Structures are given as structure tokens and as C-alpha cells.
Amino acid sequence: xxxxxxxxxxxxxxxxxxxxxxxxxxxxxxxxxxxxxxxxxxxxxxxxxxxxxxxxxxxxxxxxxxxxxxxxxxxxxxxxxxxxxxxxxxxxxxxxxxxxxxxxxxxxxxxxxxxxxxxxxxxxxxxxxxxxxxxxxxxxxxxxxxxxxxxxxxxxxxxxxxxxxxxxxxxxxxxxxxxxxxxxxxxxxxxxxxxxxxxxxxxxxxxxxxxxxxxxxxxxxxxxxxxxxxxxxxxxxxxxxxxxxxxxxxxxxxxxxxxxxxxxxxxxxxxxxxxxxxxxxxxxxxxxxxxxxxxxxxxxxxxxxxxxxxxxxxxxxxxxxxxxxxxxxxxxxxxxxxxxxxxxxxxxxxxxxxxxxxxxxxxxxxxxxxxxxxxxxxxxxxxxxxxxxxxxxxxxxxxxxxxxxxxxxxxxxxxxxxx
Numbered sequence: 001x002x003x004x005x006x007x008x009x010x011x012x013x014x015x016x017x018x019x020x021x022x023x024x025x026x027x028x029x030x031x032x033x034x035x036x037x038x039x040x041x042x043x044x045x046x047x048x049x050x051x052x053x054x055x056x057x058x059x060x061x062x063x064x065x066x067x068x069x070x071x072x073x074x075x076x077x078x079x080x081x082x083x084x085x086x087x088x089x090x091x092x093x094x095x096x097x098x099x100x101x102x103x104x105x106x107x108x109x110x111x112x113x114x115x116x117x118x119x120x121x122x123x124x125x126x127x128x129x130x131x132x133x134x135x136x137x138x139x140x141x142x143x144x145x146x147x148x149x150x151x152x153x154x155x156x157x158x159x160x161x162x163x164x165x166x167x168x169x170x171x172x173x174x175x176x177x178x179x180x181x182x183x184x185x186x187x188x189x190x191x192x193x194x195x196x197x198x199x200x201x202x203x204x205x206x207x208x209x210x211x212x213x214x215x216x217x218x219x220x221x222x223x224x225x226x227x228x229x230x231x232x233x234x235x236x237x238x239x240x241x242x243x244x245x246x247x248x249x250x251x252x253x254x255x256x257x258x259x260x261x262x263x264x265x266x267x268x269x270x271x272x273x274x275x276x277x278x279x280x281x282x283x284x285x286x287x288x289x290x291x292x293x294x295x296x297x298x299x300x301x302x303x304x305x306x307x308x309x310x311x312x313x314x315x316x317x318x319x320x321x322x323x324x325x326x327x328x329x330x331x332x333x334x335x336x337x338x339x340x341x342x343x344x345x346x347x348x349x350x351x352x353x354x355x356x357x358x359x360x361x362x363x364x365x366x367x368x369x370x371x372x373x374x375x376x377x378x379x380x381x382x383x384x385x386x387x388x389x390x391x392x393x394x395x396x397x398x399x400x401x402x403x404x405x406x407x408x409x410x411x412x413x414x415x416x417x418x419x
Contacts, residue, residue, distance in 0.1 A: 002184070002185050003185075003322055003323065004182070005182050005183075005319065006179050006180065007154070007179070007182065008180075009151035009152060010151065011149050011151055011152075011175075011177065012149075013149065017147050017176070021112075021169050023067075023135075024067075024115045024133075024136075024139070024147070025171055026112060027064065027139065028076050028113035028114070029105075029110035029111055030064045030067070031059075032076055032104050033103045037103075038050070038055065038058060039080065049084045055081065059077065066136050066137045067136040067138045068115065069134040071116075071119075072118075072134075075116040076116075083101035084101060087100045112171040113171075114169065114170045115133075116166055116168045117133050118165075119165070120134075129151055129153075130149060130150045131148075131151060133149060159180060165181045165182060166181040167179070173245045173248055174245045186323060188323060189325050190325040190326060190327075191271045191273075191276060193274070193276050193277075194270075194274045194277075195211070195275065195276070195277045195279060195381040196208060196209065196210050196275045196277070196278050197280075197281075197375070197379075197380075198266065198279065198280045198281065198317075199373035200280065200310055200313070200314075204216050204369045205217050205218065206266065207369035207370050208269065208373060209377050210273055210275065211377060213392045213397070214374070214392050215399055216370065216398045216399070217262060217398075217399055218398065221401040222255065225254050232247050257406065259313050261407055261408060262313070262401075262408065263313060264320055265408045266317060277326065277329060277380060278317070278321055278326055278327070278329070279329045279331050279376050280331070281331065281332075282331060331376055331380070335375075336372045336376055339375050340366075341366065341371050341378065341393065342362055342364040342393070343364065345359055345362070347359075347360070355368050356368055357371045364393065367393065367395075367396055370392075370393050370396045371393060397411075
């Protein structure tokens with residue numbers, strides 16, 4: 001089985017390469033606009049949009065095409081063709097509000113577009129953590145001119161273990177960053193045939209149930225970041241100020257690290273217990289009520305919900321589990337918060353408090369999120385016995401995010417740490 005990953009890296013020598021990357025980014029925007037103009041002409045004359053093959057054949061001699069490496073230019077034209085295809089699909093599905101791809105301009109200037117470098121357009125040096133990116137003929141001052149970027153990745157990523165398919169120079173938050181699109185073949189054996197259930201939430205970001213024990217992962221650190229950066233951004237005078245962009249970048253980086261660390265910890269706990277399947281509750285529609293309108297969770301709840309990327313976390317968990325041979329299934333959360341995981345009684349009044357679930361039928365007392373996680377697990381593997389001990393439902397272990405170490409550790413260990 002082949003798995004594909006995209007790793008984002010910061011550029012360690014921005015002063016040396018930013019001007020060159022700016023030239024490439026602007027050239028990509030100009031090429032997009034040239035090809036968009038040509039597509040519009042063909043559309044007006046024939047009623048049809050040219051595909052990427054026709055765009056490449058028509059524009060390969062254009063000066064804007066030769067500003068970039070040939071494969072980079074090809075990728076710009078492919079992206080335009082893909083954008084038109086997506087627009088057609090939306091219109092066919094009845095979306096009258098869908099608009100065709102437009103021109104890339106902001107006032108009188110061109111924004112910096114993403115520049116993609118395929119196999120012939122880059123050379124990677126894993127030993128010195130640098131990558132050489134090719135320029136187009138028009139932007140070269142001499143024959144061997146190129147952009148040499150030093151980069152920094154997360155410490156747990158080793159690109160020498162991967163086959164790099166593509167490198168992308170992406171401009172965001174006021175700076176250039178590199179995306180390495182990598183692939184490798186894996187054939188892992190699953191750790192076992194056990195099943196774990198995951199209930200995602202706001203107060204407790206994840207509750208993990210194994211059927212005989214459970215773990216809670218509170219989201220305190222994530223919520224603290226959202227409140228802190230929200231207040232700091234409110235102090236900025238301009239919406240596009242450098243300070244506001246810096247805060248956005250920092251918040252995104254910390255949230256991404258949190259999600260990667262959480263998913264990695266969940267997979268690690270599952271491997272340790274011989275779990276071969278993780279069942280995650282489907283939170284589609286959590287932001288809407290039964291009428292399809294935005295649900296009001298209160299001022300703090302709305303802010304927490306806005307900062308919690310459910311879909312993104314699930315995709316991260318999926319690919320981390322895949323490398324360990326673990327399957328990730330998405331199951332409906334319908335009634336999982338109302339149903340007793342011990343006897344199956346469904347009653348919406350049994351969740352007496354936000355974090356407590358009490359079953360009047362069998363007297364089970366459980367942490368509400370753990371009860372939901374166990375119900376999600378039982379959608380794939382029913383309870384083996386109804387008379388088992390259920391103390392683990394009421395008293396799950398708790399793991400908190402330790403900022404000083406950047407990982408999840410038992411609550412007692414965090415509380416013993418000095419600030």
C-alpha cells in the first residue's frame with residue numbers, strides 16, 4: 001500500500017531566497033492570468049473551455065510560460081483546468097452561485113501564487129536539509145541559476161525515509177514556506193483485532209474507550225490559545241498588519257502541533273492495547289440545529305467550536321493510524337450521548353450534568369464523554385458482557401497537554417511540573 005503525506009517546512013534562509021521566490025510567485029500569477037484570458041477567448045468563440053493539454057500546447061512558447069520551469073508552468077495550467085472542471089461540476093449539481101475561476105490580481109499588483117516543482121524541477125539534499133528549486137529561462141541570470149532553500153521540519157519527520165514527489169513554494173501569513181509532497185510503500189500488520197471508540201467534543205477534545213478502560217484528553221491548551229490569540233489580535237489596529245499575520249501564523253502552528261500530537265498519542269495508546277480499528281463519531285452538522293440553521297452554543301461555546309477543526313483532526317488521525325495498520329471508521333453519533341452504554345436504555349434526561357451520565361434503569365454512573373465513546377465503539381463491537389465492572393466509565397484516566405514538553409502526559413505528572 002502506498003501512502004502520501006505532505007510535510008510543511010519553514011525556510012531557514014528567507015533573506016537569501018525571498019526575492020527569487022517572489023519573482024516565481026508573481027510569474028505563476030501572470031501565467032494563470034494569461035491562460036485564463038486564452039480560455040475566455042476560446043469560450044466566447046467556441047462555447048467550450050480548453051483542457052490542460054490544449055493550454056499547454058498553445059502557451060508553451062509564451063514568455064510567461066518560460067518564466068518558470070516547464071513542469072511548474074504545466075502545473076499552473078493544470079490547476080486552471082481543474083478549477084474549471086470543479087466549477088462545471090457545481091453548476092451541474094444545481095449550484096447557481098458557483099462562479100468560474102477568475103484572474104489573480106489584487107488592485108494593480110499580482111498576488112504571489114503557489115509554485116509547484118515536480119521531479120525535474122527540484123533537487124533535495126537530505127544531509128544538509130536544503131532543496132534546490134529551478135527557475136525558468138527568463139528569470140535566470142546565468143545558465144545554472146536556481147533558488148537554494150535551507151528548511152526546517154518538525155523533529156519527528158525524516159524526509160530521507162520518503163520518496164519526494166513534489167515540492168511547493170507556498171506564500172502565506174506574509175512569508176514563504178515549503179510543502180514536501182511525499183510517498184512511500186507500507187504494508188503494516190494491524191496491532192490486533194481490538195476496537196476503540198473516540199468521542200470528539202469541545203471541553204474534552206477526545207474521549208477514548210477500549211471497552212474495559214478509558215482515557216480523556218481535555219482541550220484546555222487549545223482553548224487557552226484561542227482566547228489568548230483572539231485578545232491579542234483585537235489589539236491590532238489593522239486587519240492585515242504584520243503583527244496580526246504573525247499572531248495568525250503562531251496560532252495555526254500551535255493548533256496544528258496540538259492536533260498532530262493528540263492523534264499520535266491516540267494511535268500510540270491503541271497500538272499498545274492491540275487495537276486494529278478506531279471508530280470515530282461523525283460530527284457532521286454539529287454547527288447546525290435540526291432546521292439547518294447555525295446552532296448557538298453560547299459565547300464561549302461558539303468560540304471553542306469555531307477553533308476546533310473536527311474534520312482536520314479526523315484526517316490526521318486517519319493517516320497516522322494507517323501507518324500502524326489500524327483502520328479508522330466514521331460512525332454516526334446519533335443518540336450516543338443519550339444511551340446508556342451498559343444496558344442500552346435511551347433517555348435524553350439521563351445526562352444530568354455536562355460531564356455526568358446517570359442511568360436510572362441500571363444505576364450506571366459514567367463520565368458523559370466516555371459513555372458516548374463507548375457507545376460509538378459498540379457500533380462496531382457490542383459489549384461482551386452486561387455484568388462486567390463499569391468503574392472505568394466513571395473514572396477515566398486523564399492526559400493533559402504539557403506545553404513544556406509538547407506532548408500528552410498523565411494529569412498527575414502535569415500538575416507536578418513547575419510552571
